[in-house]
Structures are given as C-alpha cells and as structure tokens.
Amino acid sequence: MGKLVIVGTVAFDEIESPFGKTDKILGGAATFIGLAAAQFDVDSAIISIVGDDLPNDYLDLLSNHGMNLDGLQVVKGGKTFYWKGKYHNDLNSRDTLVTELNTLADFNPVVPESYTDAEVVMLGNLHPSVQMSVIDQMTKRPKLIVLDTMNFWMDNALPELKEVIRHIDVITINDEEARQLTGEYALITAASKIQEMGPKYVVIKKGEHGALLFNNENVFFAPALPLEEVFDPTGAGDTFAGGFVGYLTATENLSFNNMKRAIIHGSNLASFCVERFGTERMKNLKKEEINQRLHQFKALTQFDIELQ
C-alpha cells in the first residue's frame, strides 16, 4: 500500500440547482478527491490552503476519513476560497456566479516531509505552476503522477501548463478541453497528440457520457451509470479522479488492465457523488453500497460474444 499526495482546493461551495440551493458548504477538488480515495483506505495527505473561517467540523470530516492534514495551511484571519454556481435545468451546464480566490491567491504548497516519497501524486485543478511546485518537492520520482486541469489554464497559463504536462503520467481532461489543447476534433486523435506532449495515459471525461482511457493503441471506455436522479454534479470529476488514484495507490499495479479497473471504480464513486448536494453522499458512503453498484456497472457493460 503506497502513499498518496493530493494537492487541490478545500473550499466553500454555494450551489443552486433545479432541485434547491445550499448555503456555503464544504467543497473543493482536494476534498472530493480525498473522500473518494478514502474508500480504498490509502494513506493520503492533503496539500491545500484555507482561512480560519472554515469550520473545524469540515477539517474533522477530512481527517476522520484518514487524510493527513499537515500540508493543509490554515491562514489566521484569512478567508477560504469560495465558489458559487448555478446549474441549468439539464445539469450539463452551469454559470459561475462568484469566485473569490482569497487565501488561494498566495498559495505556496508545502509537501510534508513524510510524504515527499509518496508513490502517487494527484494534482487537482490549480495553477500549473502550483502543480509543478509539488512535483519539484518530491524527493524521488513518484510511480504515478496524475494531473487534472481545465480550459482556464489553457487560456491564461498555457506555457506553464505545457511544462507541467511534460512531467506527468496521466492527464484527466474533458472532451472540449482535449479539443482545445490539441486543435483536434476526434477524441482518439486528440488523445494521441496529448500523449506526445508527455503523459502516457490520457483520460477524457465526458460527464454523463462516461470516460475514455487512452494509452498507445489501447482504449477503454466506462459509461456513467444511468441514474434516476442527478441532484448536483459538483465534484463528480474530482470524485472520479479520486477513485482512480485511490484504487491505483491501494493496488500498486499500473498495468493497463488495472487502470481499467481504476476507471470503473472512479466512475462508480462519481455516480454516488451526484446524488446529493456537495459531500453529503460521499461522506457516509458504505462499502456495501459501493459493491452493489459495481455489480450494476458489470451488468451494464459486460457481454459474452464469442470471437474468432
């Protein structure tokens, strides 16, 4: 069992969806990644920054799920990163109403010494220079570095993004972003071009339409589980990534077949995340529920055609 370093936001989210609205609740990429990875009982550390306005209950929630918080900087008198968004009726699109960087504006990540030899590093969506700084602090090359990013950095910090992309093993990115990064419409061609930029593995997230994993000539696809009720998509992509790295950290097996399993575990966990606002569903998720839904995934996708 390896160690997992997670860098990303721990945040206040405020969400409106067709199903209701929340106050400021716990959110952030590192939060969702950590909660998902926790399902595999990995030794994980959160590298992040918050203000002292973040309730202790929220920090307790993370540490109670086995996350080491030595790398979580709490700025006295500072305010925590805050995002407010509103989802449209189909839940596939949203408007950002408020973004306040607050303490995140001056974030210098520090990896605790006991985690600088971690086997797996998950770089949640942040400025690419912050992501690069975490890689630079690792005292030996991690076996696996996974990076999540978004179009904002392509528009505003492309050289830095390309630099960090050169140093990673897996990139997770959505379909539109893969097209933007490469200028290629066909995802299979876009994935091929991204592999030339550095990462041997490319994960293209398509939201309710599932996710694709590319590695050389290998392609694997996992659908999103069809759900009767999607309540709040916030955190689904991070939960997917957290399940992916959590499973790989726990199993210490980087074969393509095991990567496929990791994709399924990530998709499975993401299907829970969207059923309630924020972290509500993830924080009390039970092993039996997870296992039962894996059976559904298998029934949904497996067939037995005899091939010649």
Added chain:
Amino acid sequence: MGKLVIVGTVAFDEIESPFGKTDKILGGAATFIGLAAAQFDVDSAIISIVGDDLPNDYLDLLSNHGMNLDGLQVVKGGKTFYWKGKYHNDLNSRDTLVTELNTLADFNPVVPESYTDAEVVMLGNLHPSVQMSVIDQMTKRPKLIVLDTMNFWMDNALPELKEVIRHIDVITINDEEARQLTGEYALITAASKIQEMGPKYVVIKKGEHGALLFNNENVFFAPALPLEEVFDPTGAGDTFAGGFVGYLTATENLSFNNMKRAIIHGSNLASFCVERFGTERMKNLKKEEINQRLHQFKALTQFDIELQ
C-alpha cells in the same frame, strides 16, 4: 434461421458534410437496415416504394445482398423519395435542405405472401399508420416487432404513433425523442414510462455517445467506437437497427443476454457506416473487418473486477 421483414424508405440522398458533397446517391432506412442485416445472411424482404427513376444498379445492390424485393413497388413514371441534408462541423447536427416525398406520399405497403409469417419485423421510420398496416398483414404474430420512429411523428401523428407502439416489442428512439415522448428527463425514467406504453424493450440511441437497452430492471450500454474519422453519419441509426434485428433473426434467441449481443453487433456495424458517404462502406464490408472490430469493442468495454 427466421425470416425478416423490413419496411422503410429506399431513397435518393444528397449529402453535404465538412468532408465533401455527394450527388444523389442510394439511401433510405430500408437500404441501411437491409445492408446491415445482410451481414447475418438472413432471409429478408424489403417493403418499400420507389419511382422508376431509381437506377437498376441500386436495386441490384439490394438483391445482391440477399434482399427479396417482391414487396418493393416501382411506380412507373414516379419519382423516388429524395432527401438533401447538410451536416455541421461537429457532425452531430444537420439541416434538412430538401425533402420530396414523391411516391412515398401514397405508400400502401404490401407484404408478399411468403413473408406474412416472418418471425421478425423491422418497422423503419415512416408514418405510424404505414407501420401499423404492416403489422396487420402478418398472418401470425411475429416473435419480434421492432419499431424506429422520430420526433416528427410525435408532433404530427401522436395518436397513431401511440397505437402502433402498443403493438410492438422493441422501440428504438434517440434520447431527445425519449424525453419528448414521456416528458421525463432522466433516460432511465423515460425508458420505464415507454415500457408502460407497450414495448418490453426500449433502445435509446445517443449517436456518438452510444446506445442503451432497457428491459424491466435490466440496463445494458454499448458505446460508439471512438473513430479517427467520421465522414457521414447518414444511416448510422438504421445500420445499428439492422444489425440488431439481423443478429436476432439469425440467432432466434430473444434472451436479454442475446439482446445485448445484438446491440453490440448493431453498434459495431454502425461504426463502419459513418466512415464513408452513403452505402459506400457497408456495401463491400468484409466479415474479417467486422470480426476484427468486434475485438476492438471487447477491448474497449470489458474489464475483470472481482466482485463480492
């Protein structure tokens, strides 16, 4: 090996896409359904109507692929149904530029006597009253009746559509149409409501995002194969349906597991159809190519997580 009755258009298509344009070429739902079903060497009959302006080469193409044309009416001096469309850059949307019904406006389908006892009936997208007339001509209840339809009939012939839907076993419909027909956004809920309207099986087509099969509590999903080059989506849905019914006619097995295989075969054949304009790819498709791509489908979707 059963018999398969296919009712649908045999048409002139004229297509513009970002990759070029065609003259009037062979198209139509029955054409694509028949070419796909032909891959399973089934005994099929086309029920359709054309004018004598349709080149004999086109009719020969159908009969050379084993389709019985006794039910294909050729109207002397009549003109064949003609559709002209233009695809946008992403190929996911298109504009219809011209629709000329011509002989199709007065189509009274006649099922040849030797096919009125067919085991499988595929009702391609047509006026629901025309579809119903074919069902009425069958002398014994077919083992399987599959219906394809579209939003146009929901807007313009909803009572007739609901009547024919009461009499069928499988409906194929796209995601937006499933939502329109039921007023439900979640596809799992929409599929459940459609099952209450008659068909025990609901196939929801999502184009490049794959297809879902619903039957009671069972759900199966097949992705579309990620392709480097999608040239012309015309006929992909009909090719999918043709592969589905062709495989079921050939195997005479209506278990859910076999339906899953039929969905995979349909998706597999559709992945070829879009690689060239019109019927170009389908008319010379080789068994080895099909088999090779089934291997790709298996690699794309199959995983081996041990479940408790």
